[in-house]
Structure formats: structure tokens, C-alpha cells
Amino acid sequence: MSDLITVSISDSTTSLPDSDAYSTLEASQHAQLLSSGMSPSDLLAYITKKKTLETYRLNLQLYKTSGWTIDSTITRNSVILNAAAALETLNRRIEAIYLLENNIFLGEDVDSDLEDEPMHPSFMLALSKLYFKDDLGLDALKLVDKLITLFSSTQNPTQIQHQRIADAYYLAGWICIHMDDHSKAYEYWIKGSLDVPGDENLSRQKGKRDLWDGSVGGEERRGCEELDVFGSCFFEGFLRERDFSAFKVSPELKTSTPALSLFEPSTQKDELVFLSKKPILTATECSNVVEIVNTFIDNNLSGEWSTVRSSTVKTTDVAVEDIPQLRGWLKVVMEDRLWPMLECLYPRLSDGTSLIDSDGKSRMRLHDAFIVRYDMDDESISLPEHSDTSSMSFTLSLNERGKDFEGGGTWFEAINKEGGKVVDGDLGRVTAFAGPLRHAGYPIIRGTRVILVLFCYVEGFGYGKYIKEYQEKYRLCEEEESKEEVVNEDGIKASGDKPGGYVVYRQTVELANMLSKENF
Numbered sequence: 001m002s003d004l005i006t007v008s009i010s011d012s013t014t015s016l017p018d019s020d021a022y023s024t025l026e027a028s029q030h031a032q033l034l035s036s037g038m039s040p041s042d043l044l045a046y047i048t049k050k051k052t053l054e055t056y057r058l059n060l061q062l063y064k065t066s067g068w069t070i071d072s073t074i075t076r077n078s079v080i081l082n083a084a085a086a087l088e089t090l091n092r093r094i095e096a097i098y099l100l101e102n103n104i105f106l107g108e109d110v111d112s113d114l115e116d117e118p119m120h121p122s123f124m125l126a127l128s129k130l131y132f133k134d135d136l137g138l139d140a141l142k143l144v145d146k147l148i149t150l151f152s153s154t155q156n157p158t159q160i161q162h163q164r165i166a167d168a169y170y171l172a173g174w175i176c177i178h179m180d181d182h183s184k185a186y187e188y189w190i191k192g193s194l195d196v197p198g199d200e201n202l203s204r205q206k207g208k209r210d211l212w213d214g215s216v217g218g219e220e221r222r223g224c225e226e227l228d229v230f231g232s233c234f235f236e237g238f239l240r241e242r243d244f245s246a247f248k249v250s251p252e253l254k255t256s257t258p259a260l261s262l263f264e265p266s267t268q269k270d271e272l273v274f275l276s277k278k279p280i281l282t283a284t285e286c287s288n289v290v291e292i293v294n295t296f297i298d299n300n301l302s303g304e305w306s307t308v309r310s311s312t313v314k315t316t317d318v319a320v321e322d323i324p325q326l327r328g329w330l331k332v333v334m335e336d337r338l339w340p341m342l343e344c345l346y347p348r349l350s351d352g353t354s355l356i357d358s359d360g361k362s363r364m365r366l367h368d369a370f371i372v373r374y375d376m377d378d379e380s381i382s383l384p385e386h387s388d389t390s391s392m393s394f395t396l397s398l399n400e401r402g403k404d405f406e407g408g409g410t411w412f413e414a415i416n417k418e419g420g421k422v423v424d425g426d427l428g429r430v431t432a433f434a435g436p437l438r439h440a441g442y443p444i445i446r447g448t449r450v451i452l453v454l455f456c457y458v459e460g461f462g463y464g465k466y467i468k469e470y471q472e473k474y475r476l477c478e479e480e481e482s483k484e485e486v487v488n489e490d491g492i493k494a495s496g497d498k499p500g501g502y503v504v505y506r507q508t509v510e511l512a513n514m515l516s517k518e519n520f
Ligand SMILES: O=C(O)CCC(=O)C(=O)O
Pocket: 372, 383, 388, 395, 409, 410, 411, 439, 440, 441, 442, 451, 453
């Protein structure tokens, strides 16, 4: 999960500053640097760094001279915030944190005159973002909670305060997602959307719960009949041994597989990946779904697939929540087939509970669902190694190997110590696995492969603490840092991708935007 914060989702355009802020002297200096061999992107980085340093120095100077007593357009708070933002951009986070915590410029000969005053809310929000980026999730959450409490007691909040509280709720949710506690994240987002009605980010998150949670109504079921939902592939309940091929974590890789920590070892028996022996979706259902997706892309995206994630390779996918015709169908599939399947595959969690609550209802919830397309002609042929933001994930094959494509499948690192293993389900079959496992979309070599991917979580089961404990027990963090990527002679990794690849989901891109908003 650490790539969540370290990956910088920067715009790769290399346009130079506009002419207003750009003197002739600077322009000629830059032209010289370019002609001496500097690349445009290096030049842009150089210019940005120089400007940020200037911003920092200017604000330091304003602070030293109490500039706000002369210039009424600035305030002490804005000076401190601007300076801290510049420090963060300059990769001087410790100084930025110190400045916001103490109102003192570290290493500068200037005293604070604000020592005993309570921290300003804008500092709290900025500081919690910095704590979060610095992997201090608990500190960040504590501060953001304080901010939420503070605002809850504010009468008639201003527009700015409204935005700040919406951001605080939004950030709180992301901190929880990063700590692998989806239930708590949605709690913050739902409460936030009620406290700050109309905030787009918060209502979209609440909208996901309104959409996916709760039993399927009769109306929704009837609407699904066309999709052959009640096809003949139905199992009379699932049996782990009979209906699935199970893949064990290789004994040599157990200590480097924290995903094991989510489950009770005696019932899980080191089996974290399962492939259904029979189709879970009928052939008609699969082709109907693919047709609906293609029609959606044609009608809404001018026939062009795009992506909801950020990756080092070209990826094309679409979120199921955005395709109205598929929503009811997916709900029925989850309730009737996928949740019962998980109950038999993952009978007991590491906290001793099961996937059924005390009322006999499933605790499984959908976090995100995507239709993913790999297409040889479109150069989107694989997905680099990653772990999902989920306790359990599914990939379901919506078209046919041999007929529609060759290659592909889901690669898992932990189930074979010699370069992992590709698990490839045929049409309508499902691969279920523990989300924190390292896996990849293995490259196709012909045609178009279409799959449905689901990220799920268990209501009330925050698994972050189990992962952390496991990592600490086996000191995985240090190992991971020093772990070299194993690359074959042809420069390709066992997972089928090039070295250094990553993939992060839409939520991570949104998160990165949120963290950099208003300079933080
Ligand atoms: O292509 C596959 O089978 C894997 C897809 C996957 O891991 C994902 O979309 O998160």
C-alpha cells in the first residue's frame, strides 16, 4: 500500500511558463539551458524549484518583518501556510511540519509570537495532510478528528469553513482507506455528506453506499432477466473442495505474504487464491454484459475507452457504477453468487468472526467494480504488479481465451516461489483472491480480453492492523525496500511486465489531487 503516497501523479506536460511571469532575461537563460542539452522536463523542474524557493524566501522575509502590518492583502496565517507549502514542494517536509506545529522556521533566527495560541484550523488541515503523506496515519486522523469536532460546534460556518470541514471529512476517509479500514472510511464520508450537503466528493462516496448496499429489490431482479441472470450455471450452494481449484501460498513465501494475516490459519490453510471449476456467469450473460459496456462506451465516450487508474502502462477500463444498465445485474450477482462463494472460501477471519453478521446477513460490501479491457491493437495488454485496496477481490472472465484472445490471466507472486503463477479462468469463471496479495494482469498476446474486477471489503473488519502486525513480525518493510526486482534476460519480469511498473486506482489519483489542493 505504500505506493499510494510515494507515487506522484504529476502532469507530464512540459510547457514553459506563460509570458506574464517571464522576463526576457529568464527566457534567454532557459533557451541557453535547452541548447546546452537540458531536456524540457528537466528545465521545467528546474524553473519550478527556483520559483518555489523564491516563494519560500519571500514568505520567510514577510514573517521576519511582520509584513501583514504593512500589506493588508496578506495575513500571518497565509504567510506561514505559503512558506510551509513551498517547503513541502521543495521536499523539506520536516521543516514544513515543524513550521505548522510551532509557527517557527526551523534553523532560522526568528521567534514565534503565537506560541500559546490554539492552532488555526487551516494549519490543522494542512498539517494532517503532511502527517498523512509522511505515513503518520494515526496522527493525521487525530488532528482531522479534532478539526471535525471544532467545526461541528461552529454556528453559521462561512463558505471557507464549509469547504474546510468537507475536506477534513474527505481526508479522514482516505486516511482510513490507507489504513485498510473501509467501513470507517465510509462512516466519515457518509457523516460528512450529511454535515456538508452538496459537497461533490462526499456525496459521490455516499452515493456508492446507497447504490451497492442493501438487498436487491424485486424490481431490480426483474430488470436483470434480460441479462440471463437466472441462467443455468447456478450452484446449489458452494463447496470449497468440490467447486474450486485452490492455490496455496508457497511455504517459502509465507513470511513475505501479509495477506495471510487476514484469515484464521486453521480454516484458511494458506489458500488465498481460488478459481471456480465451473462458470459463475453464463455465456449469454457475459456477451450481454460486454455488449452493454461497448454500447455505453460508444454512446458516452465516443467509442474511446479511457481509464480510471494511473499506471506506467496503458490501461483501459470503466467503472460499473457509471453504467446504469449493469448496476442491478451486479447487485444480483453479488448477492446470489459472489457473497455465498466468499463465505465458503474464506470461512473465518483473523478476529474470529465470519462473513455473516449476527442477523444472518452477509457482511461483504463492494468498494469498487471495473470492467477492464486489454486490447492488442490499443497497446493495453497488461497490468503491472500491485495489490488491491480490498480484503478480497474478484476477476471474472467476460470473453473467451482461444476465440477472442490469447495469453492473459491473473498472475500471483506468492503461489509459486519460482516466478509466481498465472491463474486463468475461462469464460464466465471467477478468480477470487485476498486483495493484499501482489498480483498483475498477465500480458495478452492476441485479441481483446475483457474482465470484470471487483474490490470488496468486510463491514466492520479493518484489516490494516493485521497486515501491520504481520509486517512487523517478519520485518517486511526493510526487506521490501532492499528487494531487487527479478528480471528475465529479455528485460521482462516474471509478472510479464517491465521493471518499475505500478498501477494505482482512481481513488488514489483523487487522493493525490486532494493532497496537493491549495498547495497541500
Ligand atoms: O487482468 C487481471 O486478471 C488482473 C486485473 C487486476 O488485478 C485489477 O484490475 O486490479
